[in-house]
Amino acid sequence: MKALRFIPPALLAILVVLSFTQALQAQTSVTIAGSLQSELGCAGDWDPACAATFLTYDANDDVWQQSFNVPAGPYEYKAALNRTWDVNYGLHAAPGGANIPLNLAAPATVKFYFDNKSHWITDNVNSVIATVPGSFQSEIGCSGDWDPGHPGGHQGGGLERHPGDLLQGRLGRGGRHRGSAGNRGAAV
Numbered sequence: 001m002k003a004l005r006f007i008p009p010a011l012l013a014i015l016v017v018l019s020f021t022q023a024l025q026a027q028t029s030v031t032i033a034g035s036l037q038s039e040l041g042c043a044g045d046w047d048p049a050c051a052a053t054f055l056t057y058d059a060n061d062d063v064w065q066q067s068f069n070v071p072a073g074p075y076e077y078k079a080a081l082n083r084t085w086d087v088n089y090g091l092h093a094a095p096g097g098a099n100i101p102l103n104l105a106a107p108a109t110v111k112f113y114f115d116n117k118s119h120w121i122t123d124n125v126n127s128v129i130a131t132v133p134g135s136f137q138s139e140i141g142c143s144g145d146w147d148p149g150h151p152g153g154h155q156g157g158g159l160e161r162h163p164g165d166l167l168q169g170r171l172g173r174g175g176r177h178r179g180s181a182g183n184r185g186a187a188v
Contacts, residue, residue: 027081030055030064030114033088034077034099040068048080048088055079055114060143064114075102079114079121093119102126 032053035045042050055064076099081087090097102110102125111124122129135145 027087027116029081029083030057030116031080031083032066032068032077032112033080033085034075034102036068036070036073036075036077036102039071039073039075048085049083055112062115062117064116065111067109067111069107070102070104070110071107072104075104076100077102077112079119089114089119089121093121095119100126 029051031048031050032055033046033048033050037045037047037050037053041052053066053068055066057064078088078090078097078099081089088096091100092098100121100123102123104110104125108125111129112121113123113129114121133146138145
């Protein structure tokens with residue numbers, strides 16, 4: 001009969017803590033890394049350490065985001081975390097996934113978004129970034145009502161979900177594309 005090897009409890013605890021800490025390590029930076037970086041002030045393209053294309057974390061939206069003035073042209077990009085390629089997300093939030101195309105016929109201010117919960121990375125050219133402001137927003141976790149700048153609970157893949165019940169009664173609502181002026185009617 002083969003003897004079982006015994007791992008001292010203290011060593012086992014250290015290994016568990018190290019594994020858990022590594023799994024929970026939050027990103028300290030999100031970079032739009034791709035063929036457009038040299039156009040935005042980086043020394044070269046596909047450089048996850050270039051601070052000129054870092055996104056900024058917005059605690060109100062709980063999303064990393066940043067706008068850049070991008071010249072006309074065909075580009076590709078991904079989101080690289082913590083200044084390396086160790087963790088990166090591409091098309092359809094896939095880890096190490098395909099490059100995301102960005103084709104601009106004219107120069108444009110492009111806003112990029114990265115959601116760490118869903119790993120969704122996109123821009124306002126390829127995706128409609130929409131909100132539905134209304135008197136129900138405070139009921140789903142927003143800081144106030146009628147705030148078109150609050151995205152609510154993006155779940156990735158273009159889907160918004162807000163489980164739970166809204167208070168019974170008459171609730172106002174509207175809709176608009178994120179970052180645009182005006183209000184468009186929408187059914188809720």
